[in-house]
Amino acid sequence: MEVMMKSKKLLWTIAVTAIVLFTVLHVFRKGEAETPPSPVHRVSLIDSTKCIAPAAFMRANHMQVLYEWRNSSVRTGNRVYIASNGSKFEKSLNTCLGCHSNNKLFCFNCHNYANVKPKCWNCHLSPMETP
Amino acid sequence: MIEKALKGNRSYWIWIAFLITVIGIGLSAYSQQRWFGLTVTGMGRDISWGLYIAQFTFLVGVAASAVMVVLPYYLHNRKEFAKTVIIGEFMAVSATMMSMLFIMADMGRPDRLLNIMLYPSPHAMVFWDLLVLSGYLFMNLVSSWAMLGAERKGVLPPAWVKPLVYISIPWAFSVHTVTAFLYAGMPGRHLWLTAVLAPRFLASAFAAGTALLILVSLILKQTTGFDTGKDAREKLAVLATYAGVANLFLLGTEFFTAFYSNVPAHKESLQYLFFGLEGKSQFVPLMWFSLLSGVASIIVLLVPALRKSTKWLVVACSALVLSIWIDKGVGLILGGFIPSPLQEIVEYTPTATEIFITLGIWGIGILLLTILLKVVVAVKMENEQ
Amino acid sequence: MSSVSDGNTMMNEQRREFIKKTALGVLVGLGAASGLVPAFSLEKTILPVWDEKPVPGKIRWGMLIDTRKCKDGCRQCVAACHHAHNVPDFKNKKDEVKWIWKSSYQNVFPTASQQFVSPEIQDRSYLALCNHCADSPCTKACPTEATFKRWDGIVSMDYHRCIGCRFCMAACPYGSRSFNWQDPRTAIHDPVTTYPTREQGVVEKCNFCSDRLVKGLQPACTEACPEHALTFGDLNDSRSDIRRLLETNETMQRKPELGTKPSVFYII
Numbered sequence: 001m002e003v004m005m006k007s008k009k010l011l012w013t014i015a016v017t018a019i020v021l022f023t024v025l026h027v028f029r030k031g032e033a034e035t036p037p038s039p040v041h042r043v044s045l046i047d048s049t050k051c052i053a054p055a056a057f058m059r060a061n062h063m064q065v066l067y068e069w070r071n072s073s074v075r076t077g078n079r080v081y082i083a084s085n086g087s088k089f090e091k092s093l094n095t096c097l098g099c100h101s102n103n104k105l106f107c108f109n110c111h112n113y114a115n116v117k118p119k120c121w122n123c124h125l126s127p128m129e130t131p
Numbered sequence: 132m133i134e135k136a137l138k139g140n141r142s143y144w145i146w147i148a149f150l151i152t153v154i155g156i157g158l159s160a161y162s163q164q165r166w167f168g169l170t171v172t173g174m175g176r177d178i179s180w181g182l183y184i185a186q187f188t189f190l191v192g193v194a195a196s197a198v199m200v201v202l203p204y205y206l207h208n209r210k211e212f213a214k215t216v217i218i219g220e221f222m223a224v225s226a227t228m229m230s231m232l233f234i235m236a237d238m239g240r241p242d243r244l245l246n247i248m249l250y251p252s253p254h255a256m257v258f259w260d261l262l263v264l265s266g267y268l269f270m271n272l273v274s275s276w277a278m279l280g281a282e283r284k285g286v287l288p289p290a291w292v293k294p295l296v297y298i299s300i301p302w303a304f305s306v307h308t309v310t311a312f313l314y315a316g317m318p319g320r321h322l323w324l325t326a327v328l329a330p331r332f333l334a335s336a337f338a339a340g341t342a343l344l345i346l347v348s349l350i351l352k353q354t355t356g357f358d359t360g361k362d363a364r365e366k367l368a369v370l371a372t373y374a375g376v377a378n379l380f381l382l383g384t385e386f387f388t389a390f391y392s393n394v395p396a397h398k399e400s401l402q403y404l405f406f407g408l409e410g411k412s413q414f415v416p417l418m419w420f421s422l423l424s425g426v427a428s429i430i431v432l433l434v435p436a437l438r439k440s441t442k443w444l445v446v447a448c449s450a451l452v453l454s455i456w457i458d459k460g461v462g463l464i465l466g467g468f469i470p471s472p473l474q475e476i477v478e479y480t481p482t483a484t485e486i487f488i489t490l491g492i493w494g495i496g497i498l499l500l501t502i503l504l505k506v507v508v509a510v511k512m513e514n515e516q
Numbered sequence: 517m518s519s520v521s522d523g524n525t526m527m528n529e530q531r532r533e534f535i536k537k538t539a540l541g542v543l544v545g546l547g548a549a550s551g552l553v554p555a556f557s558l559e560k561t562i563l564p565v566w567d568e569k570p571v572p573g574k575i576r577w578g579m580l581i582d583t584r585k586c587k588d589g590c591r592q593c594v595a596a597c598h599h600a601h602n603v604p605d606f607k608n609k610k611d612e613v614k615w616i617w618k619s620s621y622q623n624v625f626p627t628a629s630q631q632f633v634s635p636e637i638q639d640r641s642y643l644a645l646c647n648h649c650a651d652s653p654c655t656k657a658c659p660t661e662a663t664f665k666r667w668d669g670i671v672s673m674d675y676h677r678c679i680g681c682r683f684c685m686a687a688c689p690y691g692s693r694s695f696n697w698q699d700p701r702t703a704i705h706d707p708v709t710t711y712p713t714r715e716q717g718v719v720e721k722c723n724f725c726s727d728r729l730v731k732g733l734q735p736a737c738t739e740a741c742p743e744h745a746l747t748f749g750d751l752n753d754s755r756s757d758i759r760r761l762l763e764t765n766e767t768m769q770r771k772p773e774l775g776t777k778p779s780v781f782y783i784i
Binding site: 167168169170174175176177179180234237238239240241243244246247249250252254255256257258261313314316317318319320396467468471472473474475477 | 609610611612613619622623624626627644653656657658659660661662677678679680681682683685686687688689690691694695696697698699716717718719771774775776
């Protein structure tokens with residue numbers, strides 16, 4: 001019983017020390033001078049009224065738009081999107097990149113800031129790769 | 132009850148440490164595969180399935196074989212199987228888990244595994260296979276654990292356990308039939324395109340699985356002193372023998388149809404495997420070893436004096452398991468791809484990475500089985516006192 | 517002893533109740549929030565449906581290959597296809613990815629008679645590619661419908677959904693499919709920016725140039741062939757070129773006995 005109590009105490013001491021050490025070393029580590037992430041750059045000189053939807057809507061919902069477009073184009077064959085103002089667009093990444101082509105960091109600006117890593121660019125050619 | 136697996140003697144912990152080492156090496160090899168892709172295996176454009184799917188096929192059979200002991204005990208009250216049933220059921224749990232892990236190891240995009248459930252495709256046999264395997268794993272684990280717990284507390288098991296066990300009996304048959312249907316419906320793979328594939332799967336499963344169960348119960352007796360009973364082993368040996376004879380018979384019918392009809396599509400895969408085709412004969416020695424050891428093990432098992440001798444029983448069961456493992460794995464899966472749909476013969480050899488991943492998954496399954504059986508033995512021996 | 521265990525049971529009961537209530541409360545809270553606060557709402561984006569949704573079965577794309585015109589040593593169709601679609605070249609047979617290729621008579625038509633075949637026919641090359649079968653075994657085998665039959669007869673690949681199980685490869689009686697055993701981007705020599713690449717871990721194959729058809733172009737192989745050996749068209753249109761040629765020539769298909777109903781025909 002005594003031995004068990006002693007070894008229990010020892011285990012707890014080791015565990016707590018480990019956690020404290022880990023926290024200290026990880027949180028207060030020296031390393032690359034970490035500047036706080038910068039807010040989104042605004043490079044676009046694009047007329048965003050010509051976009052498929054208002055910028056605020058796109059920022060909030062572009063993932064769902066792309067998902068719907070993908071299923072529609074690839075699986076259903078419905079390749080034409082009618083915006084709320086009546087103009088027609090092809091449901092393709094090229095539609096986005098067609099307008100936003102001047103900005104090589106079009107998607108990456110926000111995604112790097114938000115630390116989101118979608119896998120689109122494993123297959124599709126990103127704004128950085130398209131001429 | 133799981134805490135019973137945390138108490139053991141030196142040999143027990145050495146065994147656990149060994150298994151964990153094997154698993155660790157397997158995990159490291161798997162990380163290589165995830166990074167570089169399945170190119171690290173021996174598979175290629177013409178042999179697109181290899182060691183992993185071979186293990187999967189064999190292990191689903193072992194899982195289904197639990198029915199050989201569940202059926203007589205629960206439906207026909209054969210009391211001699213009382214101590215063996217739970218071992219068989221836990222073997223099924225371990226084997227099902229391994230089968231599913233082998234599928235995951237073989238997938239190009241395991242991160243997309245849930246797509247099978249998100250986009251159900253009833254026309255695809257894989258969809259049904261995932262359902263039946265998951266169900267089988269669940270029902271065996273839950274019902275066995277509940278029964279064991281009840282036995283430990285000295286009470287009757289809860290009412291829902293019996294129906295679950297009864298369902299698991301036809302479910303076991305369906306598990307291996309669906310797996311056979313994975314192969315038996317492929318129009319381009321003539322070694323598999325036979326109605327006899329599902330019966331052959333069941334026969335070989337019941338032979339190999341039952342033989343494995345005999346071996347596991349003997350190992351348990353040796354290492355823990357827990358004896359499931361000579362009577363039970365005897366009966367299991369008889370069942371394995373009948374299943375083994377059925378398996379050999381069905382193999383014989385395959386040979387007859389292939390070579391008597393002389394149709395190239397039917398013949399060529401068997402020709403390649405057993406006699407070599409166009410000068411390529413990589414698997415011929417292995418296939419003959421499998422056939423001869425299978426026949427020899429059945430002959431031994433047919434002789435009552437030999438069957439009752441533990442030494443001969445071990446040899447025969449091991450040979451039977453090995454024979455069927457080769458036949459179902461190497462023979463069936465690789466043979467199905469040779470010759471290719473364009474009549475080319477491309478040969479396959481597993482790579483080291485592939486072998487380590489395979490061993491790692493076997494390690495996981497055997498570790499799971501060890502833990503479960505440790506609990507079983509602890510509970511049962513406690514109750515015997 | 518019994519009062520302590522009773523006390524413990526009471527504590528356990530109280531704990532259970534607490535956890536149940538908290539969990540329920542969290543669920544209710546989330547539910548309310550999703551209704552009230554727009555940022556939390558989980559409704560789908562509503563996109564208008566365009567009346568251009570294609571009618572399934574109206575068109576059935578097919579290809580006719582006049583093997584008499586196929587010149588020895590010429591690989592323009594293969595080069596054009598592989599270039600246009602960023603098909604990787606791994607330079608080893610094991611990892612090979614190919615959408616279209618030339619092969620011999622015994623390889624492409626193994627179930628046709630091989631007895632006393634004329635030397636001229638034996639020496640010719642025959643194109644092998646996905647047959648885009650009307651009754652394709654690969655689409656039946658796919659557990660996620662990542663490969664599926666399109667409205668226009670093309671057996672399509674949805675690379676976003678493929679789990680890399682390679683069932684379709686086992687099911688295909690023609691060996692038309694390739695798997696990306698490693699990252700293809702390391703092996704694309706002359707990439708184009710007009711078509712994406714694929715990733716490691718998915719299956720790919722000929723897509724009858726659905727990407728070009730959408731722009732009103734002929735498939736890359738058909739356009740590239742210097743001898744105009746390939747004819748591509750709508751098999752359902754009785755007045756199309758391909759139908760005309762099928763009616764006036766004796767044609768052959770790969771493994772017709774399997775019931776797959778291929779859409780690719782060969783003039784021998």
